Amino acid sequence: MHVFEVGEKVTKWTGKSTRDGNGFKLWYSGAPKSINGVGIIMTDRLKDFVVHVERHGDRLMLVRLVIHEETINVISAYAPQSGRSEGEKKSFWDSLDELVRSCPDDQRLVLGGDLNGHIGVQSDGYPGVHGGLGFGRRNEEGRMILEFATAHDLVIANSFFRKRKSQLITFQRGRNETQIDYFLVRKETSGLVKIARRATKTEKAVRPRILWKNLMGEAAETFRSTTSARFSLEIQNVEHMDADQLWTHLVKGMRETAKAVLGETRGTSSQRKGGRESWWISEEVQTKVATKLSCFKELIKSKQNGTNEDWSLARQRYYEAKKEAKKIVAIAKERAYEELYKKLDSKEGKNDIFRIAKARERKRMDLGDVIYIKDESGRSIVKVEDIRKRWEEYFANLFNRRESGRSEGGIDHGIHSDICCDDDDTPRISQEEVRLALKKMGRSKQQVQTKFLSRDGDAWEMWG
Structure with a gap:
């Protein structure tokens, strides 16, 4: 489902x-x-x-x-x-x-x-x-x-x-x-259609992921040697397995080794699965935010069970913790962005500028990598057989089509007598088309000499 x-x-x-x-x-x-x-x-x-x-x-x-x-x-x-x-x-x-x-x-x-x-x-x-x-x-x-x-x-x-x-x-x-x-x-x-219900904390949890980004340097060598040693011992017991079973066994072993060597993330909420803007967060920021959260819990508890005086004191502590957390977050962001800007202004940071610009452009695009095609009426084709048939029809029309009366360059061959044709009545390049092409050449082009053979075999030259 x-x-x-x-x-x-x-x-x-x-x-x-x-x-x-x-x-x-x-x-x-x-x-x-x-x-x-x-x-x-x-x-x-x-x-x-x-x-x-x-x-x-x-x-x-x-x-x-x-x-x-x-x-x-x-x-x-x-x-x-x-x-x-x-x-x-x-x-x-x-x-x-x-x-x-x-x-x-x-x-x-x-x-x-x-x-x-x-x-x-x-x-x-x-x-x-x-x-x-x-x-x-x-x-x-x-x-x-x-x-x-x-x-x-x-x-x-x-x-x-x-x-x-x-x-x-x-x-x-x-x-x-x-x-x-x-x-x-x-x-x-x-x-x-099913009725929606609120997801529990357990359902929101995301499975831990292997930290493949740590696969470099000494960790990569450790992973390679550990995997090799493990499979050299187990290879004797896999002779009875078919290809699918062997592949599943190898994948499972590599994942277990990667978890032990590279580590894995902690399960977190689905809201953070896409990744928050956390590259600027420091230990000081985390401490202040945790203090603010603790003060907020005390405020809620005092409002439910405490007196008005307790609630007033808890509210004051929460406001002060909130103000301090906002201040530390602003300082951390400013410091992180200053370092980023210095890096981008350097010679090595030029590639990062283009990478950031491309990433922002991709985020603003309506469509990503579209893997489906459309038929002649503009309707998306979703079945594999229909997609294959559509490609066959497209290439058949592309390679077997014969232009009649007008070339791709927009020249009407019916009014030009200097067109050279093969025996299969396929129009060839005319003198007029050559003149138009030479006019479009850049000024950096030097002397150009092009020779063509007309239908009766006489040669003519054009200089540009």
């Missing part, structure tokens, strides 16, 4: 770009001088499956993934608020209708976002679309959501799970509590 770790969000960031960091990647789109914006965020293990990104203004965007020969379309939408004009609402729903229709029926579809409507508690008149577990009273915008879902054979996944009132509310201001955020999926795939 593939866990789909993706989310839609409303953002006020302007422009069309991406942000990558802390184990996630965000695609967003927002118009300048506007309060609207949409985005789609994914975990690191899903971002490399993205093959297509579409942005439609500041209210709609689509991200297409291909996972295990299956295409998944994720749409993020931000509908106009109830106070907006009817024309703006109609334009939004027409654009969303066109975007959904562009997703083939045999591909999965996940549509989510702030649709600014109330679908109500009951399914009244919309069985199969509304699960009967909604919230609040239905309004006109909610009816439009239900009509849209019916037209495209979608279901509102939120309404099919029984949850507490606090879990149904997605917008709250004062005493007003509403549900305006929804997820819509195709009916045939609605059974795959």
Whole structure:
């Protein structure tokens, strides 16, 4: 089973770009001088499956993934608020209708976002679309959501799970509590949607990783000698193994040796799996941050069990520890960046500048290394057999195509009488094409003499 770790969000960031960091990647789109914006965020293990990104203004965007020969379309939408004009609402729903229709029926579809409507508690008149577990009273915008879902054979996944009132509310201001955020999926795939629950600390834990970066110098020699000695003793007992069993045995032995020689990381939370900006953290910073955390725990404990005086003293200690930690962090960052800038200004740091620039550019790219191709209609091909067939058709057309009437350089051979042709009627290079090519040569080119044989065998020369 593939866990789909993706989310839609409303953002006020302007422009069309991406942000990558802390184990996630965000695609967003927002118009300048506007309060609207949409985005789609994914975990690191899903971002490399993205093959297509579409942005439609500041209210709609689509991200297409291909996972295990299956295409998944994720749409993020931000509908106009109830106070907006009817024309703006109609334009939004027409654009969303066109975007959904562009997703083939045999591909999965996940549509989510702030649709600014109330679908109500009951399914009244919309069985199969509304699960009967909604919230609040239905309004006109909610009816439009239900009509849209019916037209495209979608279901509102939120309404099919029984949850507490606090879990149904997605917008709250004062005493007003509403549900305006929804997820819509195709009916045939609605059974795959599962209710989300909060992960425990054990589930968040990440398995320790081998510190392969330590494989250098003396550690590398120790690893090599230890591995060689270990397998020289075990090689006598592997004669009965086939190739797969032998490979598994060797990999297991090398990993065990690497853990003992190189060491491994401690298990940590999934939030830190992508790596925080920790290269500037020193022991002093860690001590101050730990003190701040300890003071915060004391503050919470005194608020629950202590007197007002205890809580006041704990709060004062926490504020002082927090102020001191911020000061030490700022000093450590400044010192680390000064050393980095000095290194980049040196002759040896030029390569690091290009490396940093390339890394930042890659983070802003919508797509990474795309491993799928598209057919003539622009649809992603996901099956190995179809990909092979498409390549065969492409190269067959590429090598067997015969140009008629016009060459690649844009010269109409029908009006030039000096074109030389082979016996198979394939046009050759003309004098006019040679003149154009010579004119495009750089000034550093010295005297050029080109000889051609015309069809009747007479030679002609051109000097440039």
